[in-house]
Amino acid sequence: MNDEIKNRLNTLGGRRFWLSLVLIGFAVYPFLMSDYFIDVAFFFGIYALLGLSLNVVLGEVGLFDLGHAGFYAIGAYTTAILNTTLGIPVLMLLPLSAFTAGFFAYLVCSPIIHLKGDYFLLVTIGMGEIVRLALLNNPFGITGGPNGVFGIDYPSLGFMDIDTSLKFYFFIWIVVGLCILGLMSLQHSRVGRAWNCIREDEIAAEANGIDVRSFKLLAFVIGAALAGVAGNIYASKLMIVSPESFSFMESCMMFSIVLIGGMGSVPGVLIGAAAISLFPEIFRPMAQYRMLFFGAAMILMMIFRPGGIWPRKRGAIQKGQALKGIKKPLLPGELPGA
Amino acid sequence: MKQMRMLKILGIFLVVGLWAIPFAVAADPVVIGLQGPITGPWAYEGQMAKQSCEIAAELINAKGGILGGRMVEVRVVDDEGQPRTGALAATKLVGQKDVVAAVSTYGSSVCEPASNIYEKAKKVNIAYGATAVRLTDRGLKYFFRTCGRDDSQGKFFTEVATKKFDAKRIAIMHDNTAFGKGLAEDTQNALKSLIDNGQITVVYFDAITPGERDFRVPLTNLRESNPDLWYFTGYYAEAALLLSQAREIGITIPFVGGNAAINDEFVKIAGIDIAKGAFMTNEPLPADLPFDETREFLDAYKAKFGEIPSSPWPLYAADALKIIAYAIDKTGSTDGDVLAEYLRKEVDGVPGVTGPIGFTDQGDREGVPFYLYVVNDEGQIVVSQ
Known part of the structure; x- marks a missing residue:
């Protein structure tokens, strides 16, 4: 039976079936639920977007980045400051927030991009903390210090404002959907293949003529820009940004999302984001003990499913084939190296 | 097989959905x-x-x-x-x-x-x-x-300055930190109406540099401005040094500290002889x-x-x-x-x-929930009568 499901899953028709089921689920969900659960799903969307953004860096290229909350913060603060001081509409600030976060990533990461593994990780931790502390210290009196920036407008589409939980739910999930489409096609492009090649073996990648430095930087800039988009939407939903929303813990959550879900796998990231954002809500009645459960679940996961809940499929299939010594015809979209 | 799966999925949706319905219907309490x-x-x-x-x-x-x-x-x-x-x-x-x-x-x-x-x-x-x-x-x-x-403390100081100390010439000193400067500015704002009708003059408004050991120069300036009440909005370490050096150069006016200026540590650094009689504006502690x-x-x-x-x-x-x-x-x-x-x-x-x-039209608490504390002869910080 297990095989049967797998086969069904692997056929194109089966995939379409599941995909449409998920899409219908997403579309129907908010109409069945209370506002609270719609909001929970909204923050699930925010984390999905953050997970996807970090996945570009961590999953596709294999760069350890534990300072991603810094880019998220820059996106949120760009929106907050420009909207409250100059009155620029939030939706117009969406690309600008992405650009600012991406540009900051470019500036900060170009001198350190050659660092490897743990060393790079340490620098990114520092970077995230510096951003947070800078916001806390209220430079030039624009970030409002520990109280943050408040009074951000709702995004306006011209004919209507996005101002209810329901509208925000669809807003974030449409953005997430677009990002998934973009990232999926990026995965199958020359850039995606180059990234994966760098992740597997940097020297081999270089020997093949891949410009490792610029591809790494590109991944970083794209990841940061997506985090900036998440920051923009977050700021407009809460109408306030303050430094405690962008703590080191937040970076850790994004890191866990990618690790739990499976590095480099888009459905995996969605599952990871669901786990991270829903788990604390479900276990909230247990108050202080819930982190204990969370920790235990993480440990069990790492023991029994070290590759994540839904690892990148291509690797799994090839591994399975190698183990069984069989050769199945490859399916479209799963060509070797695709 | 397929039906079973659909059933399972439906079941999950149903369970989650039921969960979301708030259950307490009997609204007795x-x-x-x-x-x-x-x-x-x-x-x-x-x-x-x-x-x-x-x-x-x-x-x-x-x-x-x-x-x-x-x-x-x-x-x-x-x-x-x-x-x-x-x-x-x-x-x-x-x-x-x-x-x-x-x-x-x-x-x-x-x-x-x-x-x-x-x-x-x-x-x-x-x-x-x-x-x-x-x-x-x-x-x-x-x-x-x-x-x-955040500006209640400044308002409270204004009240204390006029009612308790009957001050005319006030010196405000801060330490350029976000907190100290904020409190000093809030205080000045709170005093504004009294300044405008000439009841009170702020004769000294300046910052000291935290971490320094010798404050005799700013203190001399403060003495020259001839105030009759002195409010320091910074932290206890500087407050203790400031007060001892001020007494040395002959400033005898009452000293009032903000809620970060006076604590047991302040008394220890300044010594009981100097610290006693120093006032502090603070949120009232439950027991007081x-x-x-x-x-x-x-x-x-x-x-x-x-x-x-x-x-x-x-x-x-x-x-x-x-x-x-x-x-x-x-x-x-x-x-x-x-x-x-x-x-x-x-x-x-x-x-x-x-x-x-009581509440103001804006929704703020009416009245100011602050107390004036004073260091007594034993070096304890008590509510000033």
């Missing part, structure tokens, strides 16, 4: 929400607020409840001290139809998004530990607070409040939890709950509009744990 940081970095504040609200509710219920015998029930939601979780917690509370109003919350940046959600749901929400001035500047209809604001309600509340709290709250904020939470219950009882209504109107217009001088409760 009056349910008041409490949103606070039950977990997270400020968990101790949240826990104490929860305990305080429970005690306050118990005291009300012991006297027969409200609305002719209905009990008050506290429903707690956790916001982790985070704006994001705060918004979720507020949504959760307003989604429960039996929750009539909320005590919410500790921390200004958490309070802000939450209060917007309560506002939309037309539910009265009273903050107990959110002091940012701007919160009540937004013109919200359903938002109140029982705690003071003189009201009957305070004693009743603290006795009940101690009987149940073994000790009294260690910070002033939980008492404001208790007062928030108390005043909501009071308003419901007096108006006989649980409607947000009626309650907000009543709290704003009618509530005045209602006895609370932290003193008489």
